[in-house]
Amino acid sequence: MTVESIVFYLFAALTVLGAVGVITVRNAVQAVLCLVLTFFSAAVLWMLLEAEFLAVTLVLVYVGAVMVLFLFVVMMLDVDYASLKSGFTRYLPLGILVALALFGAIYWVIRSEVLGEMPEPAKHSAEYSNVTVLGKLLYTEYFYAFEVAGVILLVAIVAAISLTFRGRRDRRGQSVPVQHQASREERLRVVSMESGPRQDAHLRKETDVKSKRKRKTKTKAKKKGDEA
Amino acid sequence: MLDIIIDFFIIGTKIGLILLPLILAVAYTTYAERKIIGYMQMRVGPNRVGPKGWLQPIADVIKLLMKEVVVPSGANKGLFLLAPILFIAPSFAAWAVIPFDAELVLANSDVGLLYILAMTSIAVYGVIIAGWASNSKYALIGSLRSASQIISYEIAMGFALVGVLMASGSMNLGQIVQGQEGGFWHWYWIPLLPLLVIYWISGVAETNRAPFDLPEGESEIVAGFHVEYAGISFALFFLAEYANMILISVLTALFFFGGWLNPFQGIPFVEDITGWVPGMAWLLLKAGFFLFLMIWLRATFPRYRYDQIMRLGWKVFIPVTVVWLMILTFMIKAGVGPWFSGRGVF
Numbered sequence: 001m002t003v004e005s006i007v008f009y010l011f012a013a014l015t016v017l018g019a020v021g022v023i024t025v026r027n028a029v030q031a032v033l034c035l036v037l038t039f040f041s042a043a044v045l046w047m048l049l050e051a052e053f054l055a056v057t058l059v060l061v062y063v064g065a066v067m068v069l070f071l072f073v074v075m076m077l078d079v080d081y082a083s084l085k086s087g088f089t090r091y092l093p094l095g096i097l098v099a100l101a102l103f104g105a106i107y108w109v110i111r112s113e114v115l116g117e118m119p120e121p122a123k124h125s126a127e128y129s130n131v132t133v134l135g136k137l138l139y140t141e142y143f144y145a146f147e148v149a150g151v152i153l154l155v156a157i158v159a160a161i162s163l164t165f166r167g168r169r170d171r172r173g174q175s176v177p178v179q180h181q182a183s184r185e186e187r188l189r190v191v192s193m194e195s196g197p198r199q200d201a202h203l204r205k206e207t208d209v210k211s212k213r214k215r216k217t218k219t220k221a222k223k224k225g226d227e228a
Numbered sequence: 229m230l231d232i233i234i235d236f237f238i239i240g241t242k243i244g245l246i247l248l249p250l251i252l253a254v255a256y257t258t259y260a261e262r263k264i265i266g267y268m269q270m271r272v273g274p275n276r277v278g279p280k281g282w283l284q285p286i287a288d289v290i291k292l293l294m295k296e297v298v299v300p301s302g303a304n305k306g307l308f309l310l311a312p313i314l315f316i317a318p319s320f321a322a323w324a325v326i327p328f329d330a331e332l333v334l335a336n337s338d339v340g341l342l343y344i345l346a347m348t349s350i351a352v353y354g355v356i357i358a359g360w361a362s363n364s365k366y367a368l369i370g371s372l373r374s375a376s377q378i379i380s381y382e383i384a385m386g387f388a389l390v391g392v393l394m395a396s397g398s399m400n401l402g403q404i405v406q407g408q409e410g411g412f413w414h415w416y417w418i419p420l421l422p423l424l425v426i427y428w429i430s431g432v433a434e435t436n437r438a439p440f441d442l443p444e445g446e447s448e449i450v451a452g453f454h455v456e457y458a459g460i461s462f463a464l465f466f467l468a469e470y471a472n473m474i475l476i477s478v479l480t481a482l483f484f485f486g487g488w489l490n491p492f493q494g495i496p497f498v499e500d501i502t503g504w505v506p507g508m509a510w511l512l513l514k515a516g517f518f519l520f521l522m523i524w525l526r527a528t529f530p531r532y533r534y535d536q537i538m539r540l541g542w543k544v545f546i547p548v549t550v551v552w553l554m555i556l557t558f559m560i561k562a563g564v565g566p567w568f569s570g571r572g573v574f
Binding site for chain 2: 002003027029030033036052053056057059060063064065068069071072075076129130131132173174176
């Protein structure tokens with residue numbers, strides 16, 4: 001029993017547990033979190049295979065971005081869980097059939113001889129860097145496939161935006177570029193006021209200490225012109 | 229079996245040696261923040277507990293530990309208590325790959341940079357779950373804001389780090405620092421200046437700090453995603469926020485300001501008299517500067533409006549990073565300056 005095998009069995013169990021949780025828990029938010037757990041423990045399993053680049057990318061892309069958006073949507077939905085379960089018995093036979101067919105297909109692919117005793121994956125030396133090896137392969141041997149994948153992703157992004165962006169123009173949003181163009185001239189008017197005694201000067205109470213102090217030092221005639 | 233236990237013990241000790249000072253640093257960052265903002269606003273800040281208020285963070289911790297953890301009615305209890313743990317775990321885990329000196333690193337990983345990005349990106353689950361499990365409108369609004377904000381700024385942050393990656397040719401944090409060897413003018417902050425600015429501002433936005441503190445928004449949604457939390461569960465959110473602040477500051481020092489390297493390298497006389505300073509001291513000094521900057525930002529700027537935040541992230545930062553990555557490509561291929569000499573092809 002090495003440390004690796006302890007970690008492997010722990011996280012393999014967590015992966016399966018999470019996957020079972022996705023389809024059995026009642027609440028949709030909890031189901032999404034179970035899926036996150038599955039991804040995360042799968043990433044740990046990849047890490048054990050010394051595929052650290054793939055493992056970290058799995059966490060970064062799927063756990064850190066895709067599932068967050070998923071959770072975002074599920075959280076906002078108001079799902080009636082009772083109505084979701086209504087057709088359960090009716091579709092159960094079909095479900096079992098599909099599950100059996102899928103299991104059979106998987107079993108047929110990974111024959112019985114593979115399912116028996118599995119050799120432990122070969123360890124690499126300390127200098128082995130998964131990132132370097134992957135990068136060299138991707139940018140030399142599989143360069144065109146890599147570029148094509150990139151272009152497909154770009155097309156998918158543009159398509160997704162153009163499909164979902166309705167371009168509503170009647171909403172009440174502030175347009176920041178327009179706000180930036182506002183200049184002082186159109187917002188602010190500097191008015192030069194004629195100085196002189198206020199029309200209501202005799203009605204105002206003189207409570208301000210500062211103005212009282214001023215009054216002492218200034219002459220009576222000038223006091224009238226003061227702001228009071 | 230015995231050597232496994234010894235291994236675990238050694239690794240555990242190393243983790244403790246990183247985490248305990250970190251938690252202490254977090255406690256005194258809160259003190260520093262209150263003091264600095266206090267002086268910036270012409271107040272004195274906390275000055276009652278201990279000499280000059282030095283024991284204030286300890287008093288705060290004891291107070292938070294003694295308080296009752298209230299679970300609101302209608303809340304999803306399990307997830308409600310899980311959320312603070314999910315928030316704080318990644319912000320501590322990210323410290324595993326941080327090199328404090330040339331040889332002083334817990335996990336010398338070749339995907340260190342990606343690992344940091346992955347860890348900071350999964351911290352958002354804590355926020356989202358906290359908001360959802362609280363069964364409160366304000367908390368939900370706060371967590372939705374936080375999720376969209378963190379995802380938006382993560383892209384700009386990732387692009388800025390692509391620049392670092394291109395400049396250093398490695399994702400290993402130690403090698404990124406070693407690529408900047410040679411003194412103040414050899415660090416990456418000059419060729420990557422726009423990326424540094426974008427990384428720094430995105431970092432502030434990622435940690436939900438002012439002026440990007442919409443997820444909390446005390447004046448509109450009370451305290452956002454952690455409005456229902458009290459006592460130790462609130463303290464964990466608080467702890468994680470400050471741990472993230474320190475992390476972002478340390479990362480900025482590592483990526484753009486030569487990490488543990490002496491800034492006077494290559495200057496004949498000064499280099500010799502500062503030679504005794506340990507690398508970790510330089511790193512902490514640089515990180516401390518950025519930490520101060522973060523607190524300064526909070527004291528200076530008013531909160532952004534939501535649409536302004538989204539515009540800044542998507543329409544300003546991402547295009548600027550893409551353009552600068554192209555310029556950087558030419559700079560590297562032309563072997564510009566002391567940074568990329570020897571890598572030019574022209």
